[in-house]
Amino acid sequence: MDASSNPEITRVEQLSKIYRQGDREVTALRGVSLSIEPGEFVAVMGASGSGKSTLMHLMAGLTRPTTGTVTIDGQALASLSDRKLTHFRRRRIGLVFQAFNLIPSLTARDNILFPLYAAGHKDVDDSTLLELAGQLGIADRLGHRPDSLSGGEQQRVAIARALITNPAIMFADEPTGSLDSVTGQSICELLRQLCDRESRTIVVVTHEPSVAAWADRVVVLRDGAVLSEFATADHRDAHSLAAHYQQLVGQQFVGQQLVGSP
Numbered sequence: 001m002d003a004s005s006n007p008e009i010t011r012v013e014q015l016s017k018i019y020r021q022g023d024r025e026v027t028a029l030r031g032v033s034l035s036i037e038p039g040e041f042v043a044v045m046g047a048s049g050s051g052k053s054t055l056m057h058l059m060a061g062l063t064r065p066t067t068g069t070v071t072i073d074g075q076a077l078a079s080l081s082d083r084k085l086t087h088f089r090r091r092r093i094g095l096v097f098q099a100f101n102l103i104p105s106l107t108a109r110d111n112i113l114f115p116l117y118a119a120g121h122k123d124v125d126d127s128t129l130l131e132l133a134g135q136l137g138i139a140d141r142l143g144h145r146p147d148s149l150s151g152g153e154q155q156r157v158a159i160a161r162a163l164i165t166n167p168a169i170m171f172a173d174e175p176t177g178s179l180d181s182v183t184g185q186s187i188c189e190l191l192r193q194l195c196d197r198e199s200r201t202i203v204v205v206t207h208e209p210s211v212a213a214w215a216d217r218v219v220v221l222r223d224g225a226v227l228s229e230f231a232t233a234d235h236r237d238a239h240s241l242a243a244h245y246q247q248l249v250g251q252q253f254v255g256q257q258l259v260g261s262p
């Protein structure tokens with residue numbers, strides 16, 4: 001991709017995060033730098049505790065770094081007040097979580113539109129909603145509440161909610177973690193299509209090689225730092241990717257579980 005015609009939309013520079021718990025300090029991230037191109041699908045992998053969720057939360061503006069900067073859509077998050085950061089996040093950043101986090105009392109339609117209502121929109125354009133619901137395969141589920149939707153449908157609604165504001169980037173933290181493997185793969189295929197057909201920019205945090213194999217690039221974290229980055233082009237299937245990842249971090253996969261220590 002030509003960087004001059006497609007400028008980086010997301011830049012992370014020397015990001016560090018120290019959590020303080022009483023007298024104790026936990027360094028969750030130490031000097032992480034990376035950039036994500038528009039339309040790119042990036043997977044962040046790493047062992048439990050390596051800093052994946054912390055990195056995602058900092059990039060999404062949910063928490064502030066101890067040092068370093070995050071720039072999204074040309075906006076340095078550090079220069080925004082808490083109120084402006086919340087406003088920016090609602091408009092320009094999409095978030096998807098393992099547990100879907102839908103509002104149980106609202107229909108799929110109102111869950112999807114919620115970010116627009118929260119941002120103060122009164123007149124909502126149904127055509128955007130219907131187009132998105134069509135792309136995500138949930139056009140006939142919009143009148144249902146979450147408890148009458150399957151897990152896969154709930155995650156599709158959550159993805160639609162993340163995309164309704166047309167964000168510059170979408171972050172998904174273990175988006176298939178609550179789904180069976182077949183449904184999880186259908187969600188991965190959907191994320192791939194959103195990049196390929198709609199030029200969405202997506203960052204997925206995952207433990208699973210079968211999820212990361214759908215991405216364009218994998219960023220591997222270890223002990224709060226970037227251990228390695230690699231393109232998935234040579235590791236399209238999960239087994240090949242798992243073997244490469246294992247080589248990098250010195251761990252082994254048994255099924256989808258990691259054993260051994262880095």
Ligand SMILES: Nc1ncnc2c1ncn2[C@@H]1O[C@H](COP(=O)(O)OP(=O)(O)OP(=O)(O)O)[C@@H](O)[C@H]1O
Pocket residue numbers: 019020021026027028046047048049050051052053054055
């Ligand atoms: N709010 C917090 N307060 C204190 N320590 C924290 C907090 N959140 C995370 N940590 C610590 O920071 C480190 C990185 O955690 P993080 O959740 O980012 O890792 P992760 O790679 O996402 O792990 P997992 O795969 O288990 O979710 C860990 O040592 C964790 O215990």
